[in-house]
Amino acid sequence: MSARNILVINCGSSSLKFALVNEAQATFPLQGLAERLGSPEAVVHWQLGDAKESLNLPGADHREILNHVLPLAQEAAGGQLDGIGHRVVHGGEHFTASSLIDANVLEGIRANAQLAPLHNPANLVGIEAAMALFPGLPQVSVFDTAFHQSMPEHAYRYAVPDFLYKEHGVRRYGFHGTSHRYVSKRAAEMMNLPVEDSSWLSAHLGNGCSTCAIVNGESRDTSMGLTPLEGLVMGTRSGDVDPNLHSHLARTLGWSIEQVDRMLNHDSGLKGLSGLSNDMRTLSEARQAGHPGATLAFEVFCYRLAKSLAGMACGLQKLDGLIFTGGIGENSAAVRERTLDHLKLLGFQLDGEANARCTRGVAGEIQVTGSPRVLVVPTNEERQIALDALALLDA
Incomplete structure (x- = not known):
């Protein structure tokens, strides 16, 4: 055939x-x-x-x-x-x-x-x-949400009145599932590990960003929630903020729900912090030139990412590796290095030469000997979608 x-x-x-x-x-x-x-x-x-x-x-x-x-x-x-x-x-x-x-x-x-x-x-x-x-x-x-339907209830439920979940579906769903699924399978292949006996932390970093704890090919927790706004600092999205920010801005500035919503989704994140751009490439150049807003955005991005990865570790019994993927994850050696600087308690240490080499589609391990494994794995959501389609045609 x-x-x-x-x-x-x-x-x-x-x-x-x-x-x-x-x-x-x-x-x-x-x-x-x-x-x-x-x-x-x-x-x-x-x-x-x-x-x-x-x-x-x-x-x-x-x-x-x-x-x-x-x-x-x-x-x-x-x-x-x-x-x-x-x-x-x-x-x-x-x-x-x-x-x-x-x-x-x-x-x-x-x-x-x-x-x-x-x-x-x-x-x-x-x-x-x-x-x-x-x-x-x-x-x-x-x-995008299907992969995360394996999360346990204690990971996906919000601490809000029960009827909001049972009658209105208010819970954490998670996104980027196609990417997290693809790179965790690919990482297992690269390391000659069976997918059904492997555990990964995954960081999908692009204009939208999320982390995921993956056990035996299944999602156990992820940073995005009911909508893609929850979790990490992103290109134009704030990620986690105090839930009372909406009412605070309504009281103090007279903002409507729509104004707050637009600000959090379109004018925040790297763009809001830097006052310059939502693109990490632009911010990296500006940071090198001493731009204070770009420097702040970079530091907040990396620290919040490290905090999220440390939290995701609660969903694992063992760790076979940390995966970086997405446009920023695959190409920014500086983001990977700074993020792992904040995770020294977990023992991560990068090999500077290997870290610098893994950009522009180059995959591989970037840790020093003795450190927990750190991988750069280019994502390929289009291929995963095609593989799913072919599997259903075969079925």
């Missing part, structure tokens, strides 16, 4: 990321990103083989973009497209694994939109557009 091809689609409210994954190829035959959808500046960029191209499509929506992507995907797949995998942010408690999309799955995604109002509706737009355009192709939804 020839190697199969899965088109992976990740829809945001005004963006659409796509990749063609061939099960036998390490690189993607086709990948691209459409941005600013619905605006006069809508544009799609893609790479087919070694060729990079862009096309301006003023006013284009998700369906129009998919109209352009399909022929590209069919060409890259040699006319043989076997299925489509969709990233869906919130599956609530209903979805504990990836699912073949049918009317019931669509209704479940719709029902969870209140838990992820910025994400699930956009995910649905992409799914419905793809189903209308490719009605004969099997389509699979892969949920």
